[in-house]
Amino acid sequence: MNQPARRSRKASLPPGTLVHVGRRHSQSTTISLLRYGPEGVSQTDDPGDQVLAGLAAGPGQAWLRVQGLHEIQAIGRLGDLLGLHPLVQEDIVNASQRPKLEDYGAYLYLVLKALVWDQDAGDYRGEQISLVLGRNFLVSFEESQGPLLEAVAQRLGNGKGRLRGQGADYLAYSLLDAVVDSFFAVLEELGDQVEAVEEVLLANPGKEVLRRLHLLKRRALMLRRAVWPLREVISALERQEGGLVAASTRLYLRDVYDHTIQIMDAADTNRDLLAGLLDLYLSSVSNRLNEVMKVLTVIATIFIPLTFLAGVYGMNFKHMPELEWPWGYPAVLLVMAVSAAGMLYYFRRKKWF
Amino acid sequence: MNQPARRSRKASLPPGTLVHVGRRHSQSTTISLLRYGPEGVSQTDDPGDQVLAGLAAGPGQAWLRVQGLHEIQAIGRLGDLLGLHPLVQEDIVNASQRPKLEDYGAYLYLVLKALVWDQDAGDYRGEQISLVLGRNFLVSFEESQGPLLEAVAQRLGNGKGRLRGQGADYLAYSLLDAVVDSFFAVLEELGDQVEAVEEVLLANPGKEVLRRLHLLKRRALMLRRAVWPLREVISALERQEGGLVAASTRLYLRDVYDHTIQIMDAADTNRDLLAGLLDLYLSSVSNRLNEVMKVLTVIATIFIPLTFLAGVYGMNFKHMPELEWPWGYPAVLLVMAVSAAGMLYYFRRKKWF
C-alpha cells in the first residue's frame, strides 16, 4: 500500500495515453446520472451521448457517477464528450495519483484518496476518487462500487440535509467530507491500538509487541501521508477564485479543513507516542538483560570459588595434611559458608537483588 | 486524553447535525446572563427567549454563560435565537475540537481548550470552552461547571480590575488569560517532576524511572500540542480586523500571546531535558551491565582454571607420579596462587576494578 501502483509500464508512452494503473476489477464500468434541485431528484442509468454532452446545460444540478475505471475506451469517450483535457483523462484512470486540485478554467479537477478497509489484504487500502466540478455539475470517478459515496447519494435521494438546495460545489464538499470521515475511522482504530499496545508494554513486554509497534507506526505514517496532500486540496478549493465555489460553501470547506488538521495532529501524537513506546520497549529489554545477567553473576560468583575449594580437597595427593585433621571437614564447610555470606552481603550492598 | 473523542458515530450524517461528542455529564445545562457596565452587574438565571434574542441590543455589555453541553435541543434553540451558523452549533456540542478562531462577520467563534486536573483519571484532561464574541456581548459554552471561568465571574462581580469598564472583547481576553494560566500550573508541576526525576536518576536509577520518564514525556507533548493552536488563536484575534477587538485590548492579547510563547519554550526545554535523561538512563543501564559482566568475568576467569587444575589432581589414574611427591600439594597450591595473582594483575592493569 505504501508503494505506488506499477507506473513503469507507462514509461516511453506519449503523455495523454490512457493506461489503467491500479488493481484489476472484474466488474464493468457503470455510469449513472442524478439530476437534482430543491424540488426533487431524478436518476438516469447509462445515459446516452447526447445527455452527457449536454450535462452542463440541463436544468438544476447534475451528478454523474462513474464506477469502475478499467474500461479505458468508455472513460475516454466520456472524457471527450465532457471536454476533459487529455491529462485529466490520463489521471482519472491512473489510480496511483496523489490528491491534488487542478484548475482548468471551465472546471476543477480533484483527485482524492479515501482509506478503505481491504478484507483480503487485512489492511487499509487507498481508494482513488476523481471529481470534475463544473458550474452546475459534478462528475465523480470511483475505482469500484464502494459504500463511501453511497451514503451521500442516499442523503440526496431522501432529501435530508441541505444537499438538494445547494449547488454542485456543496455536493463536492459533501463527498470531501465523506472521505475525511473515512480517515477518522482509521484514526480512532489506530488510537485504540496504540493504547492497547501501551498497556501490554507496561504490563508484560513480549516479543510480539515489537511487530505490532512496527505495524502501527506504518499505519500512522500512512495516515499522515494520506491526509497531508488532501489538506492542501481543500485549502486550494476554499481559496479558489473563478466562481465555481460559492461563498456559503467556503465556510463548510473551512470546517472540513479543520478536520484534516485535527486528524494530522492526532496522527502526529500517535507517532510520537509510538516512538516513545519503542524507546520504552528497548529500555525494558535492556533492563531484563541486566536482570538475567545479575542472576547468573550472583550464582556463578558464589559457587565457582566454593567449587574450586571442594576441588582442592578432592585432589589425590598423598601428603595433604588437612585431610587428616579431625576438624578439617567442618572447617572447610565453615570457610565456604563465610565466603558465600560475604558474597551475598557484597551483592546486597550493590543492590543487585 | 491524546485521542480525540469518538467522532466516528458522526460519519455519514449530514454536516450541521448536532451530535454531542464528549464525556457524558449527569448535570443539566444551565444558562445565566450577566449584564455589566462601569456602574455595576446584574445577573439573570435561565433567561427567556426574548431576552436571548435581544442579547446584542441590550444596554451595556452582556456575558451569557452556558454550562453543560449534552442537552442538544437546548443548545440548538439557543444557537438559533442568537443566529449562530449551523457549523458553529455543531462545533459547540462537539468537544473534540482543536482550538480555532472563525470570523463570521457579525461575531467571532473561538474554541479553547483548558487543561483541568481530572481526579478520577489521575491525569490532566482537556476542557473545551467555546466563545462567541459579538460587538457588545460574549457567549461562553463550558463542558461542565468548573472553577476556571468562575474566577473571572467573581472578579466581574466584585468589580476588581478593569473588567467592568471594558467591552466584551476584554472579557474574552480575561477568559483566554484564565485558560493560559491553567497551562502554567501544568507546566510548573511538569518542571518540578522533571527535576525530581533527574535527581533520582543521577543518584540511583531504578526501573520505575523509565515509566516516569515516559509519562512526563507524554505530558510535555500534550502540553505543547495544547498550547500550539491556542497561540494561533490569540494571534489571529489580535490581528482581527472588523472592529470586534478594541485597540486597547490588543496590547493585552499580545501579552497573553507572549505567555503562550513562554509556555511552549519551557515545554520544549522540558522535552529536551527528558530526552537527555532517557539517554542518561540508557547509558547508565549499559554501564551497570558492563560492571556486572566484569565481576562475573573476573571471578570466573580466576577460578575456572584453578578448578581445572584441582580436577586434574583429583583424577584416579594409577600412575600419576606428582601425587606421590612430598611437595606436590604445596607446589600445586603455589602454582594456583601465582596464576590467580597474575590474573588479578592483568585485570587491574585493564582497570576492570
Added chain:
Amino acid sequence: MNQPARRSRKASLPPGTLVHVGRRHSQSTTISLLRYGPEGVSQTDDPGDQVLAGLAAGPGQAWLRVQGLHEIQAIGRLGDLLGLHPLVQEDIVNASQRPKLEDYGAYLYLVLKALVWDQDAGDYRGEQISLVLGRNFLVSFEESQGPLLEAVAQRLGNGKGRLRGQGADYLAYSLLDAVVDSFFAVLEELGDQVEAVEEVLLANPGKEVLRRLHLLKRRALMLRRAVWPLREVISALERQEGGLVAASTRLYLRDVYDHTIQIMDAADTNRDLLAGLLDLYLSSVSNRLNEVMKVLTVIATIFIPLTFLAGVYGMNFKHMPELEWPWGYPAVLLVMAVSAAGMLYYFRRKKWF
C-alpha cells in the same frame, strides 16, 4: 555515485575554461539535427557550421542532439556557433552539475540528471543531460548514447502523440518526462526490495540483512537528492516568463511536476520504512541476545550449585560422617533434585522459558 566527480583539477583555472569532468568514454562526439513540423521530420547527421549558425532561423522546429561530451573543441565550437555563454559551455562538459535552470534571455539552459542502471558498477548512475531551449529549437547534450532520449526521438519519427504539432518547449517537456519516468523505475525496484527485506526481517533476521538495509537507505537517499533539484527546475520552467514556454505546455509541466512530488513522497515513505526496519532489526538482535543469555543462565544457575554439592562429597577428608551413612547418597541426590526443581520453578515464574 554520491560523490561529485573530481572537480579539484579545475581549481585555479579561470572560469569559463572548458574542462571535461566525468567518466571517459571511448566513443566520439556525434551531432545530428532533426527538423520537424506537423507535416514530417527530416534528419541531418553531422550538420555543417552554416546549418548550425542558422539553427534558430530555419523552418519548423529543430532538435539538435549532441551525444558524447569529451571532445571539448567540438563542443566549444558548437557553443560559439550557437552563441552560448562561456559559463553554459563550461557546465555542459562538466558532468558533476546539479539539475538547474538558468535564463539567458534568448534561451534557457537546463541541466537534468537521469538515473541509469550501470551494469559494470552494479548500481544506478547519474547521467547528465543538458538542454538549451530557444524559441523554436532545442539542443540536447548527452554524456553517452543511451536509450533514454531515443524513445522520444522514435516517437517524433513515427509521428505518435502530439510531438510534431507542438513547439520545442513541448519537446523539452517530453525529455523531462522521460527523465522523470526513469526515476519511477528506480523507485519501484526500491519499493520491491524494501518489501522483500521486510519479509526476510520478520521471518529470520540474519546478518546480511543489515548490509541490504544500508544499501537500500543509500539508494533512497540518492533518489531523493536526485529528484529534489529536478522538481525546482520543472517548477521554474513552468513559471518561466519570456515566451519560451507556451501556456498549453505549462499544463503538461504541472503534470510532470506532480510526478516528481509523487516520487519524493514515495522515496520518503521508503526511507521512513527503512528506518523502522533498522529499529526492528536492532530490537530483534537485542531480543536474541536476551534469549541466548537466558538459556546460559538457566543451565548455569541450575547445575553450578549441584556441581558444587557433588564436589563437596568428592573431597577426601578422613572424617566426613555423611559419606558413611547408608542413605547419604540418595539423600544428596534428593537434595539435588529438589534444588533443580526449585530453580526451574523460579525461572518459569519469571517467564524465562
Added chain:
Amino acid sequence: MNQPARRSRKASLPPGTLVHVGRRHSQSTTISLLRYGPEGVSQTDDPGDQVLAGLAAGPGQAWLRVQGLHEIQAIGRLGDLLGLHPLVQEDIVNASQRPKLEDYGAYLYLVLKALVWDQDAGDYRGEQISLVLGRNFLVSFEESQGPLLEAVAQRLGNGKGRLRGQGADYLAYSLLDAVVDSFFAVLEELGDQVEAVEEVLLANPGKEVLRRLHLLKRRALMLRRAVWPLREVISALERQEGGLVAASTRLYLRDVYDHTIQIMDAADTNRDLLAGLLDLYLSSVSNRLNEVMKVLTVIATIFIPLTFLAGVYGMNFKHMPELEWPWGYPAVLLVMAVSAAGMLYYFRRKKWF
C-alpha cells in the same frame, strides 16, 4: 534555571497586578539618574518625583538606573510617574519573562536576559534586565546590583568611546552589547569543556564522563534558548520605525546582531559535537562489553571442557580400564593440551585477541 519562576501564584489575579516573581533579594531598591551629553555626566541618587516626571524634558540624555525589583510599591509609583503601561509595570517586576521588544509608541519596552555565574548554585543564572527607551532617556531595571551594566556606566563616567556623544538609543545598544558579551564568556567556557571532555573520552572514557556530557548538553541548550529570542529583539530594534533609533545606531545593532548569530552557530556546533561524543561514548561502552565478554568466553570455553575431562577420570567407578593404563595420565594431558591449542587457534582466527 530551565524552569520559569513560579508564576502560578499569579493565576486568577486581574492582569496588570504587580506581583514580584523571581529570587528574593535582601537588598533594597536603589534608583540613580545619570544625565549626560558631549560635555559631561552628572549623577543624582534617589531623584525626587518631580525630577522623574520631567525625565524626558530635561537637557541632554538621561539614564535612570533602577536596581532591585522586589519593592513593588516603589516600582509601581515610578512606573506611574514615567507613564508606563500597567502591563509593562507587571512585566518589569516579573523576572520570568522571555526577551522581547514591545513598541508603545512613545517608548520601547525591552526585556533582556543576561547569563550570570551564580556562585551558590554553581551554575549560570538568567538575570533579567528591562529597558524603557524613550526619545532622549533610557530607564534600566536590574534584578540586583551586578557588574554587567556597571562597565557601561564607568565608560560613560570616564568618557571613553562614543557613549557621551550619542543618544539614548546608543546607550541601549551598549547595554545590549554588554549582555551579548556575557554570552560569549559562557560560550567559550562551554567550548573549552567540550574539548576537555573529548580528550578524556578518547583517552579513557570513565563513568563520570556521562554526567559531564549531560551537563554540557544542558548548558548548550540553555545558551541557545537564551540567545534565540534576544536575536529577534535586536532584529526588531534595528527595524524599528518611529524615530527612537537613529540610523547611525542601526549599523551597531546589525553588528551585535551578527554576534548573536555567531553565538548560536557556535552553540549549535557544540551541541552537534556533544551528540557525537555521546554516540562515541556509548559505542566505546559497547566495545568494552564486547572485550570483557571475549575474555570470559575464551577462558571459559578453553577450561570448561578440560575440567569436564578431568571430572570424568575423577569418577570412582570400579571398572574404568583407562585408569589402569600406564600411559593413561600422559595421554589425557596430551588430549587436554591439543584441545586447548585448538580452541586458541580458533579464537585467534576469529580475531578475538
Added chain:
Amino acid sequence: MNQPARRSRKASLPPGTLVHVGRRHSQSTTISLLRYGPEGVSQTDDPGDQVLAGLAAGPGQAWLRVQGLHEIQAIGRLGDLLGLHPLVQEDIVNASQRPKLEDYGAYLYLVLKALVWDQDAGDYRGEQISLVLGRNFLVSFEESQGPLLEAVAQRLGNGKGRLRGQGADYLAYSLLDAVVDSFFAVLEELGDQVEAVEEVLLANPGKEVLRRLHLLKRRALMLRRAVWPLREVISALERQEGGLVAASTRLYLRDVYDHTIQIMDAADTNRDLLAGLLDLYLSSVSNRLNEVMKVLTVIATIFIPLTFLAGVYGMNFKHMPELEWPWGYPAVLLVMAVSAAGMLYYFRRKKWF
C-alpha cells in the same frame, strides 16, 4: 577549529576598539597595490598614504592586498585613509567572524572563510579573508600570506582569462571562486575518506573505525557550517543594488552560488552516509557480541551438565551401587554423549551455529 577564537578579552571594551583576535603570526603586515586594466598591470609595494587616499580616483581598477592582520596600528591608519567605518575596521582584525556581507553605500564589506590545510594541527583551519569592494577598487585583507589569492594575482599578472578586462566586482568574484574551490578540495578528500571507511567497515570493523567516523562527521559538520553563510553572502552580492556589481558579473556569481549549493548537497550526503555507517558499526558490534555469547553459551550449556554428572560419580559415598556395576562407566559415558548430542541438535535447530 569549531570554537570561535577568544573573544572574551574584548568584553567591556567600547565597540569599535581594534583588538586582534586570531592566531599570532610572526610575519609583519605587507601591503601591495595592483593597478590593472585591459592594457596591463602595475604593482606598487608598500604604497604611500597619498596613493592610498586616492585609491578610488586613480586610473583603471585597483586591487590593494593586505597580508597579516596583527599590526593593529597599520590596519587602523589604512582603514581611516580609506574611510572605512570603525565597525568594519574592528571586524577586519577580528578573525573570528562568520562570513557576511554589509552594504555601507560607498562600498561593500565582505567577510569570507576559506578552508586551508594546517600542517601543524593536522586538520583544516578557517582562514579569514575580508574584502572591501568599491566602484573601481577592491581591498583584500588576508590573515597570512597564503597561496589562495596568489593564483588569482598570477592570472591577473599573465593576463589569462577575463580578469583584466573586467571591473573590481569581477575580481571580487574571482576571489570568491577561489575560496569556493578550496572547499571542493576538502569535500573530495572527505568523500574519499568516507568511502574508505565504508570499505573497512564492511570488511572488518575494528575499534579505530569509530574514531575515524567521529572525525569525519566533525569535518562534514565543519564544511557545512563554513559553506552555509558563504552561500548567503554570494546570494546577497548577486542581488545587491547600488551599481557596485555589474549585470555581467551577476551571471558568474550565480554560477559560484550553484557551486556552494553543490558542496552543501554533497556535504549533507556525506553526513547522511556517516550516520548510516555509525548505525552499521553499532549493529555489527551488537552482532559480534551476540556471536561471542552464543559460543560461550553453547560450550557452557553442553559441558556444565556433563561436568556435574562426572562430579556425582566422583563423590566418595560408601554406598553408591552404580559404582560397582560393571557397565556403570560405559553407561555414564553413553548418557553424556546422548545429552551432548541433544544439546547440539537443539542449538542447531535454533540456528545458533
